[in-house]
Amino acid sequence: MAILIDATKRVLVQGITGREGLARTRLMASYGTQVVAGVTPGKGGQTIEGIPVYDTVGEAWEQSGPIDISVLFIPAPLVKSAALESIAAGIKLLVIVPDRVPIYDVLEIADAAQRAGALFVGPNTLGVLSPGQGVLGMMGGRAASAREWFFPGPVGISSRSGGITTSMAYYLAQAGIGASTLVHVGGDPIVGLPHPAVMRLFEQDPATKAIVMFGEIGTSQEEQVADLIEAGALTKPVIAYIGGKSARSGTRFSHAGAIIEGGRGTHEGKVARLRDAGATVVDAFNNIPAATRDVLARIGALEPKGAVS
Template structure:
């Protein structure tokens, strides 16, 4: 098995005619992902890499009713409407790649998606990849690289950082392991799927024997993992690396990189996150390249 996407995932690309959207289509097709249609208002009737373009999600679904997932490549000001349109039309999974989405819009996107029983991954996600089955987005990069880093296996991978998603999957491969599903959740303050949400899915996935995470300073998403583990909601081995120890001496209120990497009191600091995760039973490593061997020993 896997979580979120598999060989039966049929994809709609919102914003398909833009540079990022069209590039993603090509890379997804190379991996074998079934990209059935795209949407760009006012561009209906065009073809992008052989994929038909429609003006609305409704029109795309009327012509391709088997579509069950959407990936969003639209400008920040249009992201909210795109996610709303996908969720309102019954798509079970929406992966929002768009960066720079206003916080209020992101909050509305998360709320609307939940009301419509649609799983939202992102915004600011790099994508989702279930090795050998399907990928959403450019996660993994070119065909040669994605085949080297990603192999079918038993380890789930979740990363706040888009850039470190591939790196984290790679340390799993270096330990001689493969991945079940790899998810870039995005590093914004408000995101659709946090670590804990995905761990619940991995808990019920027979293929997944353990999970590794790349966390960061700021927010409370890592703390939520500790709560979930203490409650018995995730019982499989978990290895974690929390980036940002250099910020421990920085004053409260400073922001670092991602919008969600904001120090606000003790809770958002890496050492606090690491302490809670250890107390909950997670394996917390001091160096990122130790993640692979740590989870290998634990499963």
């Protein structure tokens, strides 16, 4: 199993004829993702990589059949209208790749998604990847590298940094530890599926035995994960690393959502809160594989491929 993407999901690409849309469609299709249609207004009737292109999401649904997921490669000012179009058509998961989406647009998308029972990842996300099953967005860069770097296993990965999402999965794989799903939640202050929501999905996934999380200063996502652990809503072990230890108040750390204001969202506070709740928090990024191996061994989930030779 996996969360969000697997081989059965039917995927639409909005903005498929653009440079990014075309390049990432090649990645997704080559990796095995079931990309069934693309949409670019005014470009309907074309075929991209063997995938039919339509003018509207409604037309794509009517001609290609029901669609589970839409991946958006749309200029930021147009993201809201494209997202609302997909939600109105009945698509239940959106992956919003672009950054610089206006925050009020994100709030409107979130409201529409909630009313429709839909979910969205991002904005400002590399996407989602389930090793051996499918990729949404641009995780892994190329299909060949994604196949080489990642393999299936018992660890779910949730991260606020795109580069660190792939880095964690890569170094875990080098240590013989595979992943169930990689999720880059997005680097903006407001995202559709923040860490706590991703944790709830991993909690329900039988293939995920432990969760590795990269957190940052700013927002309360990591503290909310601690709340879930304490409430018993998250029972699977969490291994966490929190970036931004040296950041000062008012200074943005890497991403738009990674900023300390008035003493809130600090590195120290997040580390203490997670440790108090029972999570394993490492002090250095390169300690993640060893800590994860120890946790998997403790719960009897260290698979043969990850066994110490």
